[in-house]
Amino acid sequence: MAAMHGGSAASLAPATFSGAAAGGKTVGVETVRNVLLCGPQGSGKTTLLERMLLHSKVIAKMGSVQTGDTVCDFEQDEKHHGHSLASKVVYFSHEGRHINLIDSPGVPDLSGFPAAALAAVESVIVTIDASRAHAGGGIEPHTRRLFQMARNAGLPVLLLVTKIDHTEADLKGLLDRIHEVFGPECIPINLPIKGNTDVIDVFDHADEAGSGTSFMSVASAHEHIFEQVVEMDSELTGEYFEKGDKLDPVKLHRAMEAALTSGHLIPVAFCSAKTGAGIEDLDHVIAQQLPSPAEAHPMLPHHASTGDEFQPDVSSPSKPCVATVWRIINDPFLGKLSFVRVLQGTLWARTELYHGESKKPLRITHVLRVRGKETHEVEALGPGEIGVIPKLDELRVGSVLHAAPDLHLIPAHTPIPMPLSGLAVELRNHADEGKFTAAVHKMMEEDPGFVMERVAATGQTVLRGCGELHLRLILEKLKTRYHVDVGTNPMKVAYRETISGSATGHCRHKKQTGGAGQFGEVYLRVEPLPLDHATGFEFVNETVGGTIPKQFMPAIEKGIRQVLQHGAFAGYPLTGVKVSVQDGKYHDVDSKEIAFTTAGRKAFIDAIAKARPTLLEPYVKLRVQGPAARMGDLTAEVSGKRGRIEATDLEGDQCIITALAPLSELTTFASELKSLSGGAASYEMEFSHYDRTPPAVQASIIAAFKPKADED
Numbered sequence: 260m261a262a263m264h265g266g267s268a269a270s271l272a273p274a275t276f277s278g279a280a281a282g283g284k285t286v287g288v289e290t291v292r293n294v295l296l297c298g299p300q301g302s303g304k305t306t307l308l309e310r311m312l313l314h315s316k317v318i319a320k321m322g323s324v325q326t327g328d329t330v331c332d333f334e335q336d337e338k339h340h341g342h343s344l345a346s347k348v349v350y351f352s353h354e355g356r357h358i359n360l361i362d363s364p365g366v367p368d369l370s371g372f373p374a375a376a377l378a379a380v381e382s383v384i385v386t387i388d389a390s391r392a393h394a395g396g397g398i399e400p401h402t403r404r405l406f407q408m409a410r411n412a413g414l415p416v417l418l419l420v421t422k423i424d425h426t427e428a429d430l431k432g433l434l435d436r437i438h439e440v441f442g443p444e445c446i447p448i449n450l451p452i453k454g455n456t457d458v459i460d461v462f463d464h465a466d467e468a469g470s471g472t473s474f475m476s477v478a479s480a481h482e483h484i485f486e487q488v489v490e491m492d493s494e495l496t497g498e499y500f501e502k503g504d505k506l507d508p509v510k511l512h513r514a515m516e517a518a519l520t521s522g523h524l525i526p527v528a529f530c531s532a533k534t535g536a537g538i539e540d541l542d543h544v545i546a547q548q549l550p551s552p553a554e555a556h557p558m559l560p561h562h563a564s565t566g567d568e569f570q571p572d573v574s575s576p577s578k579p580c581v582a583t584v585w586r587i588i589n590d591p592f593l594g595k596l597s598f599v600r601v602l603q604g605t606l607w608a609r610t611e612l613y614h615g616e617s618k619k620p621l622r623i624t625h626v627l628r629v630r631g632k633e634t635h636e637v638e639a640l641g642p643g644e645i646g647v648i649p650k651l652d653e654l655r656v657g658s659v660l661h662a663a664p665d666l667h668l669i670p671a672h673t674p675i676p677m678p679l680s681g682l683a684v685e686l687r688n689h690a691d692e693g694k695f696t697a698a699v700h701k702m703m704e705e706d707p708g709f710v711m712e713r714v715a716a717t718g719q720t721v722l723r724g725c726g727e728l729h730l731r732l733i734l735e736k737l738k739t740r741y742h743v744d745v746g747t748n749p750m751k752v753a754y755r756e757t758i759s760g761s762a763t764g765h766c767r768h769k770k771q772t773g774g775a776g777q778f779g780e781v782y783l784r785v786e787p788l789p790l791d792h793a794t795g796f797e798f799v800n801e802t803v804g805g806t807i808p809k810q811f812m813p814a815i816e817k818g819i820r821q822v823l824q825h826g827a828f829a830g831y832p833l834t835g836v837k838v839s840v841q842d843g844k845y846h847d848v849d850s851k852e853i854a855f856t857t858a859g860r861k862a863f864i865d866a867i868a869k870a871r872p873t874l875l876e877p878y879v880k881l882r883v884q885g886p887a888a889r890m891g892d893l894t895a896e897v898s899g900k901r902g903r904i905e906a907t908d909l910e911g912d913q914c915i916i917t918a919l920a921p922l923s924e925l926t927t928f929a930s931e932l933k934s935l936s937g938g939a940a941s942y943e944m945e946f947s948h949y950d951r952t953p954p955a956v957q958a959s960i961i962a963a964f965k966p967k968a969d970e971d
């Protein structure tokens with residue numbers, strides 16, 4: 260056994276892998292269960308996994324998030340914050356099944372992690388915290404988003420009510436809210452009994468054994484879930500109404516899988532990680548009711564040529580292997596760990612597989628199973644399994660490994676959120692540049708919602724994430740894990756300069772310093788090009804009679820291009836201009852390229868100043884979603900941002916506002932929307948186009964611009 264960094268074992272961990280004992284063999288595809296555990300922050304996911312591992316005797320003592328000794332929250336920053344900050348995998352056996360569970364962070368800014376894990380699992384458990392279920396509360400906007408994300412991916416969802424031990428938990432009220440929010444397909448598969456200290460499985464039990472439930476009879480819950488399941492098969496429905504629940508188990512199982520996959524049934528289960536209530540039954544439901552990789556599949560890659568989904572064939576472990584990478588960890592001791600999901604065939608250690616379009620195979624030396632920070636070496640991973648390939652630098656999230664050289668698959672379209680929040684950073688110590696770039700590169704590989712950009716238009720290095728908290732966590736990690744300290748600045752908007760009219764400009768550049776002098780004179784004309792012009796710049800020589808010899812034209816163009824890059828009046832790149840050089844003068848001795856570069860630059864700046872200079876700003880397409888009851892407030896908020904509303908639509912109890920808005924107005928939109936709606940509204944945006952900045956805004960930007968002293 261080797262260990263990833265984070266715990267005390269880390270520094271002792273050898274950078275090799277050993278201990279094939281526990282999981283040396285592959286397991287049959289029908290025994291595999293891959294389940295993503297997601298839900299709002301603090302709803303008890305990590306504690307629940309701890310309890311499940313204890314229950315299956317994988318660990319002898321239960322850790323807690325308070326004491327920072329859980330199997331999943333092993334990183335220092337997770338212990339420090341008391342939250343999971345990335346996804347982790349654990350596995351254990353139950354009723355002969357090999358169960359892989361993925362714990363994911365509930366912090367909304369980190370929803371890239373559960374999104375990326377949709378390429379690894381066949382079903383999703385969404386947690387709902389019973390301790391927050393009083394006075395009509397209990398289901399947060401983030402819970403709805405996660406539920407929707409899983410359903411949009413076509414995956415079966417089980418809703419898991421956690422912390423039922425909580426004394427104020429109003430479970431009946433919560434079940435009503437679940438029906439209201441997620442629909443009547445949400446039906447209990449077990450019910451709390453004995454004062455919420457235990458649960459009874461209502462799929463297996465038709466009558467109340469022992470004490471009754473607090474809010475629903477076992478008999479009616481049993482009837483309810485059976486009726487819902489048999490509806491998937493008309494023959495089975497007939498048999499059920501004739502003979503009752505003694506049905507053919509194979510047919511019943513098939514109907515159950517169909518009901519789960521189509522969303523006709525969303526089972527609701529209850530548990531408490533604190534007391535252990537409902538844990539045995541949850542294991543049983545996962546083992547017996549949730550689908551295997553032979554019955555359902557994760558989000559799949561697509562064929563590059565046709566765009567069709569790749570259809571995995573899990574009928575035999577000897578099919579050509581296809582595996583997809585869904586998570587990367589750069590461990591300081593073990594190196595790069597690529598978490599894979601085997602879609603078909605067997606992934607053997609000491610074998611070669613192709614990667615993407617490359618004709619050169621990659622050598623797979625080791626294959627591992629992972630439980631928290633522990634890695635266990637195995638010979639192979641069978642169809643449907645989740646595991647890790649260490650030390651392959653070429654792999655990224657979304658990489659597809661395959662045994663057939665001509666197969667070209669593109670990654671599954673997992674709903675990774677667009678990183679909308681940006682922060683400009685500056686190294687405090689310039690000697691750290693190499694360290695900074697390497698650290699950011701590693702962090703981008705690990706975190707699906709994080710990117711770094713060097714923005715040429717503003718000269719800034721920008722870190723983009725999915726919210727202010729996300730950016731804070733990124734800066735913290737840079738400092739504590741990679742020892743790189745950066746200062747931060749607000750992100751500048753990438754304005755552009757252009758002109759709205761035509762004008763002429765002139766410069767006679769004459770300089771005598773010591774011996775040889777400099778001489779060049781240029782008359783030119785500028786006119787606007789359309790905003791959608793392909794290159795945004797045209798340069799023509801209209802001089803006649805050799806007033807300026809041809810060989811000086813590139814020098815003049817060079818001077819003009821310097822202005823295009825650095826701007827003429829506000830310090831932003833200039834675009835959308837056609838320049839024609841019309842006349843000028845030269846001197847046999849003193850005319851050198853440098854003289855015409857300077858004359859060209861100054862004549863151009865002179866012309867721009869007279870050609871109604873205009874600032875352009877980036878516009879984005881904005882999509883705001885929130886409660887229909889708040890539509891008026893949300894529309895007003897968008898209009899207040901100079902947004903041009905394009906459409907307002909209603910979808911159930913939600914409203915969707917589509918608008919075009921200038922990016923410069925949206926720097927604090929996320930937090931404003933949050934406080935306006937109590938977290939119930941969210942937004943997405945994508946770049947649309949550049950458009951003119953209103954005169955007042957333009958005036959203040961130009962006023963703030965201090966041009967550098969012009970050195971010739």
Ligand SMILES: Nc1nc2c(ncn2[C@@H]2O[C@H](COP(=O)(O)OP(=O)(O)OP(=O)(O)O)[C@@H](O)[C@H]2O)c(=O)[nH]1
Nearest residue numbers: 300301302303304305306342343365422531532533
């Ligand atoms: N009463 C009670 N408290 C619980 C239970 N399970 C977890 N908790 C507490 O709830 C808090 C959050 O638990 P976590 O397991 O960290 O929750 P999480 O869902 O993993 O949170 P994130 O990692 O932030 O997404 C901790 O203080 C736990 O001790 C439970 O069954 N009953």
Ligand SMILES: [Mg+2]
Nearest residue numbers: 304305342343
């Ligand atoms: Mg957690």
